[in-house]
């Protein structure tokens with residue numbers, strides 16, 4: 001169920017097929033979005049991006065820094081798996097990760113993320129974690145409809161140590177889960193603040 | 201430490217003695233450890249081998265304990281006794297420690313055990329647990345056959361991981377199967393590997409003792425109304441473990457179900473013990489729980505189905521127009537989905553008379569062989585299974601999936617598979633309708649739940665449950681999206697006569713408000729689209745077939761064609777099976793001679809001038825505690841009258857009154873459980889135009905849908921798509937010009 005909206009009408013502009021981003025373009029956009037967030041990029045990624053501006057190299061760098069791989073099947077059911085990125089954070093610092101979406105139903109819905117702390121008695125979003133899919137000018141949390149889409153996920157954990165969090169994703173079909181397919185559990189390694197290179 | 205932990209310790213200390221030689225881990229960060237242990241708990245439940253309720257509760261309580269060391273100690277005290285082995289990864293080679301006792305197995309069945317992993321160095325590879333006693337018997341040396349009695353498999357599926365976490369302590373699941381009865385020994389080996397292919401990893405081992413008890417065949421005697429029948433059985437032992445083990449099931453038993461379906465004479469193998477068996481046969485049966493004690497002799501479980509209603513006796517035949525034998529929860533190995541006989545078994549066990557088994561994207565080229573253009577040969581009257589198509593994962597799916605029922609030819613001309621189909625839904629429909637198919641969008645609310653605005657000037661017009669409402673959906677999904685365009689079209693039927701492009705809208709398996717709201721607005725524009733009920737098993741849910749249903753009236757012998765024609769004619773109601781709304785009629789008050797029955801003669805009641813109308817329905821509902829449910833008369837989307845129904849299973853005749861001053865549609869609902877199709881009351885021969893706002897809402901929908909779907913139409917179909925949308929725009933503009941403003945609800 002949705003809540004009544006203010007009595008306004010606005011419509012999303014059509015995206016003609018020719019404008020659907022290729023995977024490499026989507027990868028480039030997500031890098032630009034991460035830079036616009038003014039969050040420090042992980043060193044490995046920065047090095048790769050500095051080394052080459054070739055679209056294919058940028059795409060490979062983004063692929064290697066993908067924390068979450070989301071697959072939306074033709075029935076709009078979401079399957080989530082951990083990607084190759086190392087889930088490493090610096091305590092108290094908001095850091096970017098990439099989400100690769102393989103969109104096999106062409107949906108243009110919003111990709112939503114939820115976080116759960118299984119070690120806590122209340123299953124609500126843990127207060128020690130901030131996680132969101134960036135919805136900003138030039139980089140929306142809505143799917144483009146292209147077969148491969150990258151989204152920007154910002155994460156922050158306050159305290160150092162190891163923290164496991166369950167990340168769930170949905171694309172408009174709700175979070176009704178079939179055999180834990182819409183979630184993945186990520187064990188973050190959170191370094192002490194002073195161990196981090198200076199950012200920004 | 202709170203007192204309750206002391207109590208738990210005393211309960212478990214005797215059991216813990218057996219595993220006391222296991223290495224202990226002193227400290228682990230509590231958060232990731234408890235998270236891992238919770239996933240273990242979830243995984244054990246998912247494979248039907250849950251933790252004992254006390255252990256589960258004790259683990260939950262640890263979540264309020266803040267101290268790392270105390271949590272680590274408690275976790276080990278609780279879980280070590282359930283472990284088959286401990287594997288210590290601190291040295292060069294893994295050290296495997298057995299439980300110091302004989303572990304119990306049962307012959308020809310699987311048991312799940314825990315494995316404790318002590319990992320101080322933080323290894324993050326895969327953990328390969330194996331046994332020479334689990335090597336394959338085919339092609340084995342003759343003298344090894346005797347010793348290869350064991351089946352062994354680690355469970356590493358969701359929510360567990362294949363690789364080690366790197367935490368100093370974690371627990372994993374291993375499942376063992378015994379070929380034999382009696383005392384046996386086995387060597388269990390463990391190695392950390394970087395990939396499945398790695399052969400030379402250093403491994404450690406331990407010799408373990410087992411005792412496998414014989415399992416006993418339990419046969420079923422199932423009757424419904426004195427006839428042999430199929431029913432659902434969920435069998436759990438005293439520890440809550442499900443039989444047969446879910447993770448080892450192949451069709452006809454589905455691994456994602458706790459239940460199995462069995463008929464008279466069929467069996468399951470169970471080891472001696474006490475069991476509780478939940479018995480049911482669909483939503484018209486009264487579910488019951490039986491106790492079963494298995495000793496060393498074959499036993500029979502007798503289940504005589506008790507019903508609270510039998511709608512087929514009243515000529516209402518249940519059906520689910522959207523179930524799948526492949527894709528989503530189904531496996532594609534070892535077979536590409538499951539077979540017709542498997543699907544029929546599930547329909548029979550849920551007492552679902554008609555199952556429309558739809559071939560779609562996954563395994564299309566394998567499953568298409570089952571299409572015959574008639575009911576499948578496995579059908580057993582009155583249980584009918586028919587293969588047809590859902591356009592999903594190919595063709596016009598991006599603008600909304602389409603259920604195509606009663607096809608003569610399952611594949612669009614120009615190919616023999618799924619890649620050459622049109623991308624405009626209307627083109628798909630035109631082809632399907634030309635062969636007399638019955639068609640409608642699937643999982644309707646997909647793409648309708650997010651909204652992008654609201655129709656201006658509709659403040660205060662939303663009805664109860666927000667039905668109807670005037671928020672503009674985003675049309676960003678795969679439900680009743682292009683539907684908003686397609687309902688305005690007529691296409692040539694098999695004899696060339698124009699027929700509506702869309703027969704029905706699917707309901708009962710997605711957001712109820714969004715799916716019914718779309719239907720109400722379409723009806724308010726005068727489009728006589730019918731509601732049907734579906735599950736989309738096992739995609740929207742894998743729980744069971746027939747969660748969403750349509751009950752269609754067929755007098756005399758049930759035949760698929762007659763049933764689907766009743767569905768298309770709206771001689772039916774949709775339901776979750778807990779509530780039934782039968783025999784709906786409408787008549788001018790005081791003139792029974794002009795009574796119109798739902799689904800007969802176009803469901804049309806003609807009156808001259810404003811008139812009062814009497815609507816009758818036979819309603820029955822069955823719910824725990826027999827609450828009173830509101831049964832609402834709906835006129836043009838709004839509640840016009842209401843009666844209360846005691847949900848004790850007794851069918852009751854209800855009467856409603858409506859004052860109609862203009863042409864209207866009239867239906868009866870119990871939100872969110874059931875809804876009749878509408879009767880169309882035509883006043884002075886005028887078309888149904890009760891809501892200018894509904895038509896404006898639809899027109900906005902056409903624009904929004906175009907903005908989302910244009911890019912999904914192939915270049916060659918763009919021009920046709922534009923024409924199709926323009927036609928819809930004009931149709932709604934015409935209706936806006938003819939319609940009256942919505943009468944404000946009181």
Ligand SMILES: [Zn+2]
Nearest residue numbers: 075592601642
């Ligand atoms: Zn579908």
Ligand SMILES: [Zn+2]
Nearest residue numbers: 590592736739
């Ligand atoms: Zn489907």
